[in-house]
Amino acid sequence: MSKYLVVIGGPTAVGKTELAIRLALHFDTVILSADSRQIYKELNIGVAKPTSDQLNLVPHYFISHISIKENYSAYDYQQEVHQLLPQLFERHDVVIMVGGTGFYIHAVLNGLNEIPKISEETKQAVANIYAEKGIAFLQQELREKDPTYYFKADIQNPVRLLRALEVIYETGRPFSDFLNDRLIKKPEYFVPVKLWLNTNRELLYQRINNRVLSMIESGLEKEVQDLLPYKHLKSLNTVGYKEWWHYFDGRVSLNSVIEQIQKNTRHYAKRQITWFKHQWEAKEIKLKFLHSEQNFIEVLSYIQKHLP
Known part of the structure; x- marks a missing residue:
């Protein structure tokens, strides 16, 4: 019997996590995160990591997987995924992969050469x-x-x-x-079912702005403050964290930090949309936020068409 990897991409704040959990519960399966920021143990609020309640609902892999002090690449990710997936497919006919890091998804589905170590x-x-x-x-x-x-x-x-x-x-x-070596063999032990989630741009930007405010209320400032000794690391040169450095130097206000995070997150989402639209051949599904049940039914219907 064929095994299926359901791959769900899309921009930040579009609602991937909630949908993926519902799908995993429906198929009684697990979730592989394809998010190059949520993979770090020390980054939580600023990367909108799933809550402990959500993580308890469904087994997740590659969430809080490594430390910000470690070097980790898309090649490392695809290697680990391909070591893990055969074990998961022994217990599940369908596995869910979800995330907004297109490069991770591409590496798993298309293979990737080992990139030499850099001096x-x-x-x-x-x-x-x-x-x-x-x-x-x-x-x-x-x-x-x-x-x-x-x-x-x-x-x-x-x-x-x-x-x-x-x-x-x-x-x-x-x-x-x-990244594009003809000698690379694409994995053949599963059938990919690929889709990506999108929505009205205004709605997405509204969700992003509101999410950033929720992050502030949840203690993002303290999370970043605790990471100040590591601000030189590349893993912290990312939206939600890098905007704080001048604040802690006393050079900008809290409101300025919030506005900058909102702006940079909107730009980040826009770049993600561009990647999924132009660099990935997959079904685009436009979500309607006011009708979450309708969203789930539409996505589930598309997936089921590709299953036996």
């Missing part, structure tokens, strides 16, 4: 370039050295740019060489 010297050299010349220079450098990746990548994300240039400088080869 500390190269990492420091690239970091110095960024500090001295800014993101515009990184973007131009990537465009010249690897146009294939440049036109696919989230070039507003400095972490992606730094990672690509580290590999290029270390190996002398385009970063895209390691």
Whole structure:
């Protein structure tokens, strides 16, 4: 009998977590998170990690999986997923994967070459370039050295740019060489059922703004304050955390931090939508927030069409 990996993508705050839990309960299965921020143990409120009640409803994997102090890549993620999935398929015919990190999803479904280890010297050299010349220079450098990746990548994300240039400088080869190798075999032990969730842009932005306010009420400031000794880590150069550094230096107000997080999260969601729309061949399902039951029925109906 075939095994099925139901893969649910989409932008932050669109409602992926709630739907995935309902689907997992329906199919009596588990959830694999494909979120490159929720994977860290120390990041909780700012990455909208599922609540303890939600985690107790359904077994989750790759939530609070590693420390922010550890190096972890999409290659590591897909390796671990492919070690785990065969075990899960012994007990379940359907497994749910859900998240907004398209690169993780792509790695699992299409394979990924092992990216060489980068020397500390190269990492420091690239970091110095960024500090001295800014993101515009990184973007131009990537465009010249690897146009294939440049036109696919989230070039507003400095972490992606730094990672690509580290590999290029270390190996002398385009970063895209390691992402699109014809020798890579796609996994054949499961059938993917792919979809991504979207909604009206105004509704999504409203949800994002409200979610950020809820994060503040839940204690995000204290969470970030406790992480101040680690603010130099790349894992903390992310929305919801990086906006606080000037606040703790006394240079901006709390209201300014909130507005900046809301703005950056909206931009992040917009980039995610662009990726899922143009870089991933999957069914787009537009959610209607006022009719959550209708959303569930529509998604479940689509999935069931692809199951025996």
